[in-house]
Amino acid sequence: MLRTGAQYRDSLRDGRQVWMNGERVHDVTTHPAFKPIVDIRARIYDMAHEEKFKPVMAYAEGNQENCIGYKLPHTQEDWQQKRRAIDLVMKEINGYAVRVGDETVGEMWSLYDGRDVLNEVDPQFSKNITDHIDKVLQSDVFHVSANTDPKGDRSKRPQDQDPDMLLHLVKETDQGIVVRGAKYETAAAYANQAFVKPTIANWGDEKLSDYALGFICDMGAPGLKHICRTGFAGRAPAADYPLSNRCDEVDTLLVFDDVLVPWENVLFYRHTRAAAYIRGTLHRYSxxxxxxxxxxxxxxxxxxxxxxxxxxxxxxxxxxxxxxxxxxxxxxxxxxxxxxxxxxxxxxxxxxxxxxxxxxxxxxxxxxxxxxxxxxxxxxxxxxxxxxxxxxxxxxxxxxxxxxxxxxxxxxxxxxxxxxxxxxxxxxxxxxxxxxxxxxxxxxxxxxxxxxxxxxxxxxxxxxxLDYVKDCAGLSDRVMEQWGKR
Missing domain, CATH: 1.20.140.10 (Butyryl-CoA Dehydrogenase, subunit A, domain 3)
Incomplete structure (x- = not known):
């Protein structure tokens, strides 16, 4: 169902471990660096309930109303509706926001397209992605994505340096997989969940790699630490810096300190072909x-x-x-x-x-x-x-x-x-x-x-x-065969 702004704020009070400026942030909904952007995301939730905005922000499916931004796109009109919703939001917040959920959920749709690849790993993982798309749609959670790693020495393989530089599998348990490492993610500290996936990295040529991981992570999960950059909001008067104080989307270093990922949240792991496929199609929609x-x-x-x-x-x-x-x-x-x-x-x-x-x-x-x-x-x-x-x-x-x-x-x-x-x-x-x-x-x-x-x-x-040049230059058909083999 469509969330309200109050429900969104309540969902962030889950004991998550957040730090900024060397201090622990106990409530991101009230902290001066986070409150402006939390208020904007809450406003977007509330817009979908107001008569003025509801026809554009939401759609009905059966007896349930859902967020138009999370709707799977099947027609051109679906995309036009999403564009109209974003236009309303940008005008309502008097600025712009990049990470509010509708733009990152498209990465899940890329996984949906790759179910045949996921089935090569385990049919359960294909089911997991379908279940999570439904969950995002029906629960209206704030969904983001975690991508970039701290890098380390990129002239070396991950295995040849501190293994924690890239997020990796530590072990498997009956409950799920345990992971360790770090990722950067904008909006993580005030989001509900993230699609965590491998970066563009040398995880090796082998079929299986502990660094080829893709999963959904609860942003309040035990062992997950949010280390945030200094915020722009509140550093100078709003009258002099209206955009900085209105909408600062705080970036976070997510530290996975042996975080358990339940099996139902695992989308693929250790399978390098799945990781490569996702990297190649990740932004197909987003x-x-x-x-x-x-x-x-x-x-x-x-x-x-x-x-x-x-x-x-x-x-x-x-x-x-x-x-x-x-x-x-x-x-x-x-x-x-x-x-x-x-x-x-x-x-x-x-x-x-x-x-x-x-x-x-x-x-x-x-x-x-x-x-x-x-x-x-x-x-x-x-x-x-x-x-x-x-x-x-x-x-x-x-x-x-x-x-x-x-x-x-x-x-x-x-x-x-x-x-x-x-x-x-x-x-x-x-x-x-x-x-x-x-x-x-x-x-x-x-x-x-x-x-x-x-x-x-x-x-x-x-x-x-190629066909045009082939015909204009009078080339034989066999030159096209060479191109097709590349």
Missing amino acids: AFPYVLRILYIADLMLGAAAFNAKQTGLDVQQAVREKLALLMQYRETINAHLTAAIATAEKSPGGLLMPNQSLLYTGRYYAINQLPAMMHLARELCGGQICVTPDSATFADPEIGAWLEKYYSVNEFWQAEDRRRLLAFARDLLNSDRAGHMLTFELFAQAPPFAHLNAIYMNFDMKNA
Whole structure:
């Protein structure tokens, strides 16, 4: 059933072991670094119960209402519904959030497509993934995923260094498997469960490996420790850093200190073919909501830059319009790839409808690859005042505030307070610690750039181009046979 925000908050009070800034966090729902993002996730839950949002946020199946974001996609309309729901959420929270559950559940759908591979390991594991998809859908839990390891020395095999550098199997028991190691995961400290899977790593050429693991882990499991980076929320006044204080998605080093994973939560283990399959198809679905969220970053940059140009009359200059047009084309190119990926969607091996893989991965690479340049372009359009403007307390000071009122008021449309708010917003979006974090996060959140390009290579259908050149050049049919063997 659809959860409420209160039910979500209650689910986090499970005794989980969370640390930040060298201190134990006993309740993430009230801690100042976590409360803003917990409140946002709770708000998303509550939206599905409100008449204004319910028709878009939820759907009925039998006598039960479920979250539209977790619905298995079978039609183009399913994807359009998901997109409309994300649009509502982004506008309601006045910003953007990357990890709220709908984007990571797609990784489970990739497992659903790979049931034949899982059956090679054990038919029970195939059943486990079906059961967990149903569980996520019916219980509406906050589901995330844990992927990246602490790395260690990547010139060596995991077995040739501290084995705990990569998450691995310690032993099997009647109750399940015991695992040890670490993973990084955004939102883990305030999520309910995570799909934990192997990273892009050298787990060896053997058929079986203790490092080839995929399972569902309860974020409050005994032995699991959440070691979080310092949060941005609360470090500076909200009036000066509105985005940092509104929505900081805290990243966590998850330490698995001999954590027991019940057999019903094991999706595959020790089977390197299953691990390789999952790594190759992991973002088949989840890349769509990830890229869609970059579209909202583009809108934020474009809106902030356009307001800054308009307030001082610079928008009439051709050079400024050209730069705004570049931000517009960045935004619309992302939009075009997302739209086309659904318009030309494909049936998946498991019978679901997946976005056109070549278009989706190409759009993803473009969105992420061009993001640094677009952020810098937005900085140019916003001007140097985003880095030199005094803080809100100075504007409010009775002795000196009048001077700021004089020099920051532009015309009858833009008085000092609105201008200060816009400059503070642009600074937080483009120049702050959070802005730098966002840029790095988007670069690596799904996979490193080389993996993005490999995904394009592996999912592009070369047949048309090869056939065209073969016919134009008068080549024999046997040249196509060579390509097919690669």
